[in-house]
Amino acid sequence: MMELTYWRLREDESRIAWLTFDCPGTATNTFSSAALRELIQVAEALAQSTPRGLVIQSAKDNGFAAGADIDEFTRLADVDSAMAFISLGNEAFDRVAGLPFPTVALVHGFCMGGGMELALACRYRVADDGPKTRFALPEVLIGIVPGWGGAKRLPPLIGVAPALDLMLSGRGVDGRKARRMGLVEATTARRHFANAARAIIDKPPRRRGPPLEAAASGWPVMREITAAVSRRKVLEKVRPEQYPAPFAILALWKSFGGEVARMPADHPYSMQRLFAHPTTKNLIRLFKLQDRLKALGKTGGGAAFKRVHVIGAGAMGGDIAAWCAMRGLTVSLQDLSPDRIAPAIKRANGLFRKRLKQPHLVRSAHDRLIPDPTGEGVARADVVIEAIVEKAEVKRDLYSRIEPRMKAGALLATNTSSIPLEQLSGVLARPERLLGLHFFNPVPQMALVEVVTGPQTSAEVAAAGAAFTRAIDKLPLPCRSAPGFLVNRVLSPYLLEAMLMVDEGVPPETIDAAARAFGMPMGPIELADLVGLDICRAVGEQLAKPGMPEPQALKAHLAAGQLGKKTGRGFYDWSGGKPRRARGTGTVDLEPIADRILLPALNEAVACLREGIVADADLCDAGVIFGTGFAPHRGGPISAIRERGPQAWLQSLAALRAKHGERFTADPGWDAIA
Numbered sequence: 001m002m003e004l005t006y007w008r009l010r011e012d013e014s015r016i017a018w019l020t021f022d023c024p025g026t027a028t029n030t031f032s033s034a035a036l037r038e039l040i041q042v043a044e045a046l047a048q049s050t051p052r053g054l055v056i057q058s059a060k061d062n063g064f065a066a067g068a069d070i071d072e073f074t075r076l077a078d079v080d081s082a083m084a085f086i087s088l089g090n091e092a093f094d095r096v097a098g099l100p101f102p103t104v105a106l107v108h109g110f111c112m113g114g115g116m117e118l119a120l121a122c123r124y125r126v127a128d129d130g131p132k133t134r135f136a137l138p139e140v141l142i143g144i145v146p147g148w149g150g151a152k153r154l155p156p157l158i159g160v161a162p163a164l165d166l167m168l169s170g171r172g173v174d175g176r177k178a179r180r181m182g183l184v185e186a187t188t189a190r191r192h193f194a195n196a197a198r199a200i201i202d203k204p205p206r207r208r209g210p211p212l213e214a215a216a217s218g219w220p221v222m223r224e225i226t227a228a229v230s231r232r233k234v235l236e237k238v239r240p241e242q243y244p245a246p247f248a249i250l251a252l253w254k255s256f257g258g259e260v261a262r263m264p265a266d267h268p269y270s271m272q273r274l275f276a277h278p279t280t281k282n283l284i285r286l287f288k289l290q291d292r293l294k295a296l297g298k299t300g301g302g303a304a305f306k307r308v309h310v311i312g313a314g315a316m317g318g319d320i321a322a323w324c325a326m327r328g329l330t331v332s333l334q335d336l337s338p339d340r341i342a343p344a345i346k347r348a349n350g351l352f353r354k355r356l357k358q359p360h361l362v363r364s365a366h367d368r369l370i371p372d373p374t375g376e377g378v379a380r381a382d383v384v385i386e387a388i389v390e391k392a393e394v395k396r397d398l399y400s401r402i403e404p405r406m407k408a409g410a411l412l413a414t415n416t417s418s419i420p421l422e423q424l425s426g427v428l429a430r431p432e433r434l435l436g437l438h439f440f441n442p443v444p445q446m447a448l449v450e451v452v453t454g455p456q457t458s459a460e461v462a463a464a465g466a467a468f469t470r471a472i473d474k475l476p477l478p479c480r481s482a483p484g485f486l487v488n489r490v491l492s493p494y495l496l497e498a499m500l501m502v503d504e505g506v507p508p509e510t511i512d513a514a515a516r517a518f519g520m521p522m523g524p525i526e527l528a529d530l531v532g533l534d535i536c537r538a539v540g541e542q543l544a545k546p547g548m549p550e551p552q553a554l555k556a557h558l559a560a561g562q563l564g565k566k567t568g569r570g571f572y573d574w575s576g577g578k579p580r581r582a583r584g585t586g587t588v589d590l591e592p593i594a595d596r597i598l599l600p601a602l603n604e605a606v607a608c609l610r611e612g613i614v615a616d617a618d619l620c621d622a623g624v625i626f627g628t629g630f631a632p633h634r635g636g637p638i639s640a641i642r643e644r645g646p647q648a649w650l651q652s653l654a655a656l657r658a659k660h661g662e663r664f665t666a667d668p669g670w671d672a673i674a
């Protein structure tokens with residue numbers, strides 16, 4: 001018998017081998033080199049003993065396997081050890097693929113990265129048909145390629161175009177979608193897994209290839225065209241010098257059959273080059289920061305959140321309520337009258353249909369969202385979220401009326417963007433239960449929630465707020481209560497500076513192009529139009545410092561009722577649904593423009609750090625990236641400062657101050673960054 005730590009192997013009376021992946025001491029299966037070495041051992045032994053078939057399954061509740069052990073991966077000191085890790089995984093999965101009898105992967109929950117590559121190395125896959133099943137090759141999101149056989153095995157299985165789509169986007173598909181794509185043979189409930197596997201081994205189905213049109217894009221004559229078309233699509237989104245990984249995936253597929261080992265080390269898109277690229281380092285750091293934010297939700301003492309009461313069914317409250325109901329909580333939604341709640345319920349149903357798809361899931365989410373004009377739900381809620389008008393006296397009045405009816409341990413959360421908690425807590429008998437949960441607009445798309453604590457908020461309440469945020473699958477960012485918290489405070493001077501440049505006659509197209517060249521997913525002017533110019537002005541006014549100039553173009557658009565995308569016109573013409581860019585940028589040098597709009601944001605990030613709005617530089621970077629989309633490959637504002645060096649940025653800041661005045665005064669916190 002083999003001694004195994006990560007796997008359990010048994011052969012049943014019908015000579016089927018059952019291999020169970022069960023990493024010790026953790027809730028999630030990941031591939032460390034130790035786990036891979038054991039898998040090699042197992043495959044060697046099975047190749048000798050030749051059972052009738054092999055079934056691979058996971059002992060973990062949350063899924064099959066999440067991918068490579070990212071901690072081991074980031075500890076790998078140099079490119080050579082990273083390459084050794086890659087070839088170890090390839091050896092393990094190739095051995096599984098080479099077994100001379102039917103092999104079946106039984107997949108529930110996460111089946112990501114290396115997990116999916118192991119499933120692909122099996123001849124057959126069966127997936128749980130529930131909504132939690134997720135097949136994905138998300139390597140591109142951390143700057144690398146699916147190097148354990150995914151890029152080699154996926155295209156022949158499901159066809160080139162869908163395979164490239166999954167690899168280039170990192171997007172996940174559930175079991176049903178996977179079956180439609182031909183990624184799995186069958187879907188069934190988990191309790192039927194063993195029978196499904198036995199049926200396949202008893203009578204192995206003939207493998208279907210991908211449908212003709214999906215296969216055709218991989219035929220030799222089509223290969224060049226497919227690669228060129230995909231490359232053009234990728235180029236619309238990212239640049240190779242900033243994000244080499246998607247280009248590497250295309251090169252790997254087109255010229256090397258998806259096999260990393262065949263790509264020469266000096267190829268511009270080799271795995272060796274990817275490992276050494278700063279983008280990869282920053283994206284992996286970001287991945288780990290995301291884990292850190294998730295872990296913040298685990299300190300809440302395991303409080304259970306079942307019922308939420310949301311007050312204010314407007315743009316924010318309506319969507320917050322819908323999101324919570326979608327995530328499985330029972331939600332009562334209150335506003336001044338039923339007709340103010342109705343539009344929110346309608347929007348919620350749209351969200352449920354789009355995200356949950358299956359009619360019975362849509363129906364139960366709908367049933368969990370209860371219109372509650374009289375506020376009955378307050379008394380039963382574990383969390384009350386207030387999202388009414390941004391007026392302190394109206395909020396205070398509401399709190400004094402609802403607090404006596406709240407459960408003893410319930411949290412009271414405000415979604416305020418600007419009112420300090422200490423101005424709201426005075427009316428409460430228990431001011432320590434008040435915290436801010438600052439969601440971003442649009443709620444379904446924005447993962448971050450600033451969990452705001454005032455001086456009166458208790459540590460338990462802050463921790464419970466983070467736990468609640470995780471319970472609804474958002475990312476909690478602990479922030480100190482101060483105007484703008486972190487995200488709006490960093491974003492707002494950036495938008496202001498961009499608008500002031502428009503006043504100086506710089507075309508919006510040029511400003512946005514400069515920001516995109518730096519790596520922002522969208523330029524500031526387009527973003528302002530998207531957020532709504534009225535909201536930009538409101539936030540700008542709250543955060544304005546004395547002597548700050550007022551953007552004139554903004555004023556003119558507002559006076560003309562041009563509020564941005566929502567009215568069809570703002571800085572851009574949005575009548576076609578997208579901003580109509582009237583001109584190109586010509587030969588203008590974009591870097592000084594990018595520096596000028598970025599520096600106020602970087603300066604503000606430095607100030608937030610100095611003032612302790614967030615606890616450290618990592619949280620500052622994570623918050624700004626997840627809350628604003630700040631160029632992820634730069635690693636966030638503080639990281640971007642360190643990359644170029646604080647001195648270089650400070651010189652630009654001084655030059656801008658000489659030209660444009662006080663608003664470019666360096667914050668005293670810069671010294672600490674160096």
Ligand code: NAI
Nearest residue numbers: 312313314315316317335336387388389390415416417441
């Ligand atoms: P909104 O104006 O769309 O909705 C507010 C809703 O509250 C309205 O339906 C109104 O009828 C209702 N309401 C007012 N007083 C009430 C009361 N006493 N009892 C029950 N309902 C009452 O406002 P929006 O944009 O949803 O903002 C709500 C809160 O969220 C504000 O504190 C705002 O600062 C904050 N926020 C807004 C963001 C945005 O992008 N709109 C982003 C993040 C926070």
